[in-house]
Amino acid sequence: MPVHSLTSRERVLRLFTGDEIDRPPCFSGMGNVTAEGLKKFGYKFAAVHSDAKMMADSAASSYKLFGFECAVVPFDLCVEAEALGCEINVYSHVEDILYPTIKTKLINTEDEMDIQIPSDLAGRGRVPMMKEVIKLLKNDIGHDVAIGAHVLGPFTLAGQIMELNTLLKLSFKKPDKVGKLLGMLADALIVIAGEYEAAGADYITVREMGATSDVLSPRVFKSLILPYLTKIFSGLKGHNVLHICGKTNDIAVFMLESGARAISVDQKNDIAETRKKIGEKALLFGNYDPYNILVSGSQDQVRETMKGCLDNGVSAVWPGCDIWPTVPPENFHAMMDEVKKYRR
Amino acid sequence: MATEDMKKEILERLKNAVIQYDEDAAKEGADEALREGMDANDAIFNGLVSGMEEVGRLFEAQEYFVPELLMCADALYAGLDILKPHVKQLDLGLRGSVVIGTVEGDVHDIGKNIVKMMFDVAGFQVYDLGKDVPLDKFVEEQMKTHSDLVCLSAMMTTTMVGMKKVIDDLKAKNPDVKIMIGGAPVSQDIAEKWGADGYAPDANNALKDAINMISSLKKLKEEAEEKKA
Ligand code: B12
Numbered sequence: 001m002p003v004h005s006l007t008s009r010e011r012v013l014r015l016f017t018g019d020e021i022d023r024p025p026c027f028s029g030m031g032n033v034t035a036e037g038l039k040k041f042g043y044k045f046a047a048v049h050s051d052a053k054m055m056a057d058s059a060a061s062s063y064k065l066f067g068f069e070c071a072v073v074p075f076d077l078c079v080e081a082e083a084l085g086c087e088i089n090v091y092s093h094v095e096d097i098l099y100p101t102i103k104t105k106l107i108n109t110e111d112e113m114d115i116q117i118p119s120d121l122a123g124r125g126r127v128p129m130m131k132e133v134i135k136l137l138k139n140d141i142g143h144d145v146a147i148g149a150h151v152l153g154p155f156t157l158a159g160q161i162m163e164l165n166t167l168l169k170l171s172f173k174k175p176d177k178v179g180k181l182l183g184m185l186a187d188a189l190i191v192i193a194g195e196y197e198a199a200g201a202d203y204i205t206v207r208e209m210g211a212t213s214d215v216l217s218p219r220v221f222k223s224l225i226l227p228y229l230t231k232i233f234s235g236l237k238g239h240n241v242l243h244i245c246g247k248t249n250d251i252a253v254f255m256l257e258s259g260a261r262a263i264s265v266d267q268k269n270d271i272a273e274t275r276k277k278i279g280e281k282a283l284l285f286g287n288y289d290p291y292n293i294l295v296s297g298s299q300d301q302v303r304e305t306m307k308g309c310l311d312n313g314v315s316a317v318w319p320g321c322d323i324w325p326t327v328p329p330e331n332f333h334a335m336m337d338e339v340k341k342y343r344r
Numbered sequence: 345m346a347t348e349d350m351k352k353e354i355l356e357r358l359k360n361a362v363i364q365y366d367e368d369a370a371k372e373g374a375d376e377a378l379r380e381g382m383d384a385n386d387a388i389f390n391g392l393v394s395g396m397e398e399v400g401r402l403f404e405a406q407e408y409f410v411p412e413l414l415m416c417a418d419a420l421y422a423g424l425d426i427l428k429p430h431v432k433q434l435d436l437g438l439r440g441s442v443v444i445g446t447v448e449g450d451v452h453d454i455g456k457n458i459v460k461m462m463f464d465v466a467g468f469q470v471y472d473l474g475k476d477v478p479l480d481k482f483v484e485e486q487m488k489t490h491s492d493l494v495c496l497s498a499m500m501t502t503t504m505v506g507m508k509k510v511i512d513d514l515k516a517k518n519p520d521v522k523i524m525i526g527g528a529p530v531s532q533d534i535a536e537k538w539g540a541d542g543y544a545p546d547a548n549n550a551l552k553d554a555i556n557m558i559s560s561l562k563k564l565k566e567e568a569e570e571k572k573a
Pocket residue numbers: 031075076077098099100101156159160164209210212214215245246247266290291320321322324410449450451452453454455456458459495496497498499500501502524525526527528529543544545546547548549550551
């Protein structure tokens with residue numbers, strides 16, 4: 001295949017398979033809804049989380065409006081916890097953009113940690129809807145663009161379903177008990193991610209932001225978090241990425257050891273240093289600040305930052321977290337243009 | 345009465361109990377301090393709190409992380425529970441009260457909990473509203489408790505704007521109340537623009553600020569003591 005006529009989808013897939021590409025793609029594995037996209041359809045942010053067509057339309061709009069080289073769903077971090085039995089709040093009474101949150105935790109104390117993973121997990125909460133969304137996206141733009149989906153990492157999911165302070169302390173005091181929970185959650189996540197893969201997702205991003213070095217020590221990351229991430233990545237069938245935001249320089253090598261095909265870090269990571277540590281071949285995605293650069297930076301700043309990411313050796317230009325909905329269209333265009341014209 | 349050496353040893357044990365997040369040792373140390381007739385205030389500030397100051401330094405140096413911090417706090421609280429009833433009310437003259445919470449739509453509360461802990465340590469009466477707190481609730485709680493200080497935390501640029509509304513409402517109802525804001529997207533600039541009285545920039549500095557508060561509290565106490573002597 002001539003590498004000068006690649007579609008966005010081919011470019012992304014060839015990146016994952018290690019085949020030659022014309023330039024690094026500009027895409028993401030985290031939510032990519034924009035206020036501009038919502039406006040196009042007249043959708044309210046609070047409504048798009050629980051309607052398959054609305055979610056698919058919104059996700060596809062970042063490609064259609066700006067040429068972003070992917071469509072990624074969902075936009076919130078509550079799908080897995082909801083399937084496990086948590087209630088969520090989408091803030092339907094608010095006009096502003098507020099992200100959904102968990103209303104009630106399943107586990108409040110140490111004695112409540114022996115939970116059962118429902119055997120019909122794939123049919124619970126919004127999991128069936130998410131499969132529908134992925135199929136809609138495949139039909140709509142799947143020929144040209146890679147379709148991504150994300151799940152949480154086991155520890156971050158544990159933080160969603162369990163009192164976080166208790167979890168943090170127990171991860172130190174009773175790592176065996178926490179490990180058992182993480183093992184169960186890893187199995188649950190493999191089931192959910194497997195459903196997304198079966199529905200046609202081209203790649204899965206596992207978001208383990210709760211285990212960032214802003215919160216947990218690299219030592220605990222290695223002993224308690226890494227084994228269950230490894231479990232997940234050995235259970236996934238397709239292309240995959242491990243994302244952790246915040247401080248990650250001291251855990252980047254462990255992140256790669258998890259077996260993830262690619263790792264993704266945010267703007268707090270010194271990416272040139274990480275590139276040195278993990279070698280030339282490893283896939284490293286990052287690491288622009290989706291708010292302070294893409295939303296509130298000038299177009300020049302946006303261009304400089306994207307060029308900086310590429311100069312520092314990222315394999316794909318990719319945000320440090322979700323694309324922040326209020327991104328100005330001209331900044332989005334500037335980003336795409338800068339990446340497209342970059343030559344190593 | 346305990347000898348000076350013995351006192352020193354007990355204070356050292358209290359301090360280390362906090363640093364090594366050893367709740368049992370903190371309880372034993374506190375009991376022993378009381379048994380030996382030590383001043384409860386002395387045991388709290390020169391023992392437990394002094395340990396927490398060291399914990400703050402370890403956090404800053406990234407030797408300790410959030411779980412360690414939470415466990416150290418538990419050890420501190422365990423000692424505090426035993427010593428507090430023996431503190432003469434007079435000695436707590438400096439104590440203020442504070443309402444704290446993470447604003448509506450935002451569940452990021454790790455940072456808020458750390459800030460809260462520091463106020464606890466400094467001897468403040470803390471009313472913790474938790475996370476995802478409806479904006480009106482801050483005003484309501486401040487009026488109800490007549491707190492001196494309201495602390496608002498937000499970790500997202502979208503939820504951060506809710507703080508401005510709370511500041512306006514609070515200042516309208518009660519111009520004397522002090523307001524401190526923080527969280528990753530917040531800045532000194534924003535704090536000034538929105539009329540907040542205080543701000544701490546990041547994890548380390550929030551902690552430092554809280555520790556400074558404790559330290560100045562300690563200093564004032566020491567000065568008061570020197571005058572007495
Ligand atoms: C852990 C985490 C989560 C956890 C939160 C768990 C919990 N109960 O707190 C979970 C997984 C639930 C989560 C969810 C989301 N998150 Co989040 N999360 C983080 C993360 C990785 C760490 C935050 C943290 O705890 N840091 C450690 C603590 C110790 O630091 P701190 O909070 O800054 O607090 C210190 C100071 O700020 C200060 N401080 C804090 N409060 C106050 C108050 C006062 C008065 C003062 C003086 C000081 C002060 O002192 C603190 C102590 O030292 C950050 C990225 C990062 N590394 O910062 C993203 C981050 C905050 N999340 C982000 C996002 C986008 C989300 C989601 C919207 C994702 C989604 N698609 O749904 C949801 C939001 C849900 C909601 N509606 O709230 C973005 C926000 C972007 C933005 N510009 O707004 C961040 C910055 C990630 C990124 N790189 O972009 N997240």
